[in-house]
Amino acid sequence: MRLKALGATLVTVPITLFGLVLVTFLIGRVVPIDPVLAIVGDRAPQEVVERARLELGLDRPLIEQFLRFVVQIASGDLGRSVMTANPVTQDIARFFPATFELATVAIILASLVGVPLGVLAAVRQGGWLDQSVRLFCLAGHSLPVFVLGLLSLLLFYAKLGWAPGPGRQGIAYEDMVDVRTGVLTVDALLAGDWGAFWDALAHLAQPAGVLAFFSLAYIARMARAFMLAELSSEYVTTARAKGLSETRIIWRHAFRNIAVPLVTVLVLTYAGLLEGAVLTETIFSWPGLGQYLTVSLLNADMNAVLGATLVVGLIYVVLNLFADLLYRLLDPRVR
Amino acid sequence: MISSDWLLSSEPASRRQAAWGRRYQAWLAFRRNPLAVAGLAVALAMLLMAVFAPLLATHDPGAQNLANRLQPPSAAHWFGTDELGRDVWTRILYGARITLGMVVAVVLLVAPVGLLVGCAAGYAGGWLDRILMRVTDVFLAFPRLILALAFVAAMKPGVESAVAAIALTAWPPYARLARAETLRIRDADFIAAVRMAGASPWRIVLRHVAPVCIPSLIVRVTLDMSSIILTAAGLGFLGLGAQPPLPEWGTMIATARRFILDQWWVPVIPGIAIFLASLSFNLLGDGLRDVLDPKQR
Numbered sequence: 001m002r003l004k005a006l007g008a009t010l011v012t013v014p015i016t017l018f019g020l021v022l023v024t025f026l027i028g029r030v031v032p033i034d035p036v037l038a039i040v041g042d043r044a045p046q047e048v049v050e051r052a053r054l055e056l057g058l059d060r061p062l063i064e065q066f067l068r069f070v071v072q073i074a075s076g077d078l079g080r081s082v083m084t085a086n087p088v089t090q091d092i093a094r095f096f097p098a099t100f101e102l103a104t105v106a107i108i109l110a111s112l113v114g115v116p117l118g119v120l121a122a123v124r125q126g127g128w129l130d131q132s133v134r135l136f137c138l139a140g141h142s143l144p145v146f147v148l149g150l151l152s153l154l155l156f157y158a159k160l161g162w163a164p165g166p167g168r169q170g171i172a173y174e175d176m177v178d179v180r181t182g183v184l185t186v187d188a189l190l191a192g193d194w195g196a197f198w199d200a201l202a203h204l205a206q207p208a209g210v211l212a213f214f215s216l217a218y219i220a221r222m223a224r225a226f227m228l229a230e231l232s233s234e235y236v237t238t239a240r241a242k243g244l245s246e247t248r249i250i251w252r253h254a255f256r257n258i259a260v261p262l263v264t265v266l267v268l269t270y271a272g273l274l275e276g277a278v279l280t281e282t283i284f285s286w287p288g289l290g291q292y293l294t295v296s297l298l299n300a301d302m303n304a305v306l307g308a309t310l311v312v313g314l315i316y317v318v319l320n321l322f323a324d325l326l327y328r329l330l331d332p333r334v335r
Numbered sequence: 336m337i338s339s340d341w342l343l344s345s346e347p348a349s350r351r352q353a354a355w356g357r358r359y360q361a362w363l364a365f366r367r368n369p370l371a372v373a374g375l376a377v378a379l380a381m382l383l384m385a386v387f388a389p390l391l392a393t394h395d396p397g398a399q400n401l402a403n404r405l406q407p408p409s410a411a412h413w414f415g416t417d418e419l420g421r422d423v424w425t426r427i428l429y430g431a432r433i434t435l436g437m438v439v440a441v442v443l444l445v446a447p448v449g450l451l452v453g454c455a456a457g458y459a460g461g462w463l464d465r466i467l468m469r470v471t472d473v474f475l476a477f478p479r480l481i482l483a484l485a486f487v488a489a490m491k492p493g494v495e496s497a498v499a500a501i502a503l504t505a506w507p508p509y510a511r512l513a514r515a516e517t518l519r520i521r522d523a524d525f526i527a528a529v530r531m532a533g534a535s536p537w538r539i540v541l542r543h544v545a546p547v548c549i550p551s552l553i554v555r556v557t558l559d560m561s562s563i564i565l566t567a568a569g570l571g572f573l574g575l576g577a578q579p580p581l582p583e584w585g586t587m588i589a590t591a592r593r594f595i596l597d598q599w600w601v602p603v604i605p606g607i608a609i610f611l612a613s614l615s616f617n618l619l620g621d622g623l624r625d626v627l628d629p630k631q632r
Contacts (some may be wrong), residue, residue, distance in 0.1 A: 012469070016469070016476050018477070019469065019472070020476055022473075023482075027486060027489045029486050138608075138618065141561065141617055142561055143613075144572075145569075146585075147606035147610065151606070153594050158595070275480045275481060277568055278569075279480075279573070282573065297487075297488045297573070298574060300488070305484075309481055312481050313476055313477045316476055
């Protein structure tokens with residue numbers, strides 16, 4: 001039974017991936033920007049245009065173009081970016097670590113605050129804490145992440161001077177640390193350069209905090225819902241009847257049971273942070289995948305746009321699958 | 336003629352009386368939630384502001400006055416002026432037209448499609464169900480904003496492409512929801528009765544299955560409106576939605592963001608407008624869920 005369900009999940013993954021590639025391909029074909037003219041320029045003579053068209057395979061039937069596209073992607077080739085003149089895969093490899101760093105710190109911050117907040121709200125259901133958490137969650141859902149980013153810059157950078165400005169590094173530390181992982185804080189630690197480490201951390205704090213706030217509301221609301229369900233179950237009543245302390249019941253008994261669905265929620269939220277990262281990176285001039293995507297968009301660099309979209313979609317699918325598998329693995333009730 | 340006695344009668348004399356009585360009771364339940372009522376009030380106020388923008392505006396939304404740029408709020412300019420000396424209050428009013436217009440357009444495009452796809456998949460089952468659900472899987476496999484971004488890039492940045500892109504990313508959750516509701520009632524006795532009376536599958540889906548799905552769909556749509564507002568503003572902010580000089584709120588923030596450190600009110604005021612619009616629909620949807628869809632709590 002369990003294996004069958006697992007098999008059903010795994011079968012849907014290739015279909016979803018196929019759809020992902022197909023949608024990306026179709027987006028690329030409806031572009032009003034002629035891909036040939038984008039490469040050779042609009043003053044090229046007719047025969048150059050024709051040759052480029054043949055080289056790109058644009059004279060072939062759509063289905064054949066799609067098959068070529070699939071083969072190309074399967075071999076790890078996403079084409080060349082018009083803007084940077086590098087292969088798109090190389091660009092993505094260069095920009096991705098910054099987004100990874102940002103999203104990882106954000107999810108850690110969000111879970112450290114969101115989970116206890118949600119649990120406490122559930123324990124004091126209907127009390128002032130619960131009401132404030134609920135309002136806070138609604139507000140968090142309603143505030144655009146780029147407005148929060150601007151307000152944060154205004155307050156912490158301009159008025160209070162607590163945080164450094166936009167960007168990933170101070171000028172003094174620029175290119176001082178060898179790139180090994182691309183994750184700046186880790187690279188600085190590996191190089192043993194504490195100055196660079198603190199600088200990177202200080203620059204990270206503001207965008208990561210803004211991004212964390214974005215997912216905090218959802219995490220707190222889910223933690224609250226899970227905890228409420230646990231607290232009304234019979235084993236909690238038994239534990240209370242045995243005279244266990246409330247703290248022990250909540251954290252040692254109930255929390256263990258909500259840990260598994262919570263981890264699933266965290267993984268899904270982590271995937272969702274990719275979306276918030278696009279806007280956050282723009283506000284804080286954070287050189288990550290999101291900024292790469294928007295800059296390519298504004299320059300009509302379709303290979304880069306489609307490559308980045310595909311990679312984000314792929315990460316999303318993989319994380320969703322991971323959450324699903326994790327849930328099956330950790331929760332004996334689903335087995 | 337319509338008294339609360341007539342509405343609350345436990346023995347309605349007609350279908351009309353029963354229907355209105357049910358609506359009235361829903362309203363009574365809704366009214367007990369002050370936050371939801373506040374959400375409704377703000378949403379209605381915004382709607383009125385959008386409709387009567389030309390009457391409420393104190394200036395021309397496009398009129399520039401470079402001698403008078405980046406002014407703080409004053410009696411002449413309630414919300415101050417922007418980098419070209421245009422009146423921000425007036426532009427916020429006209430911006431409400433664009434934002435709410437986009438929301439309405441997306442909902443009108445998406446809700447019927449989602450409802451129909453979901454009901455058809457759920458009622459028919461089999462291969463149709465499997466194919467349609469795989470299609471929704473694919474669309475749900477992209478983060479919403481990213482897919483919208485790629486679509487806008489493929490078309491031309493502007494209000495119409497932003498609406499199309501958001502609509503394209505918004506329908507799958509509705510289809511999922513409608514399908515789940517349909518599966519719940521597909522084998523109910525009243526459906527079997529209609530089927531035995533000889534109704535065609537289309538008639539069953541359109542006249543008997545779809546109406547049952549509508550309350551939960553309304554809740555979902557209302558909650559989704561806030562996310563549509565945020566996505567539209569996000570596209571505008573990235574320069575891919577409404578284009579300047581259109582006074583779309585996200586676009587206004589994008590052009591004014593460089594003044595955040597000195598004339599902070601210029602980008603912050605449209606930000607507050609987006610926040611209020613989005614919050615009002617969230618509160619409204621939250622209240623509606625308690626009334627229309629109690630099982631989802």
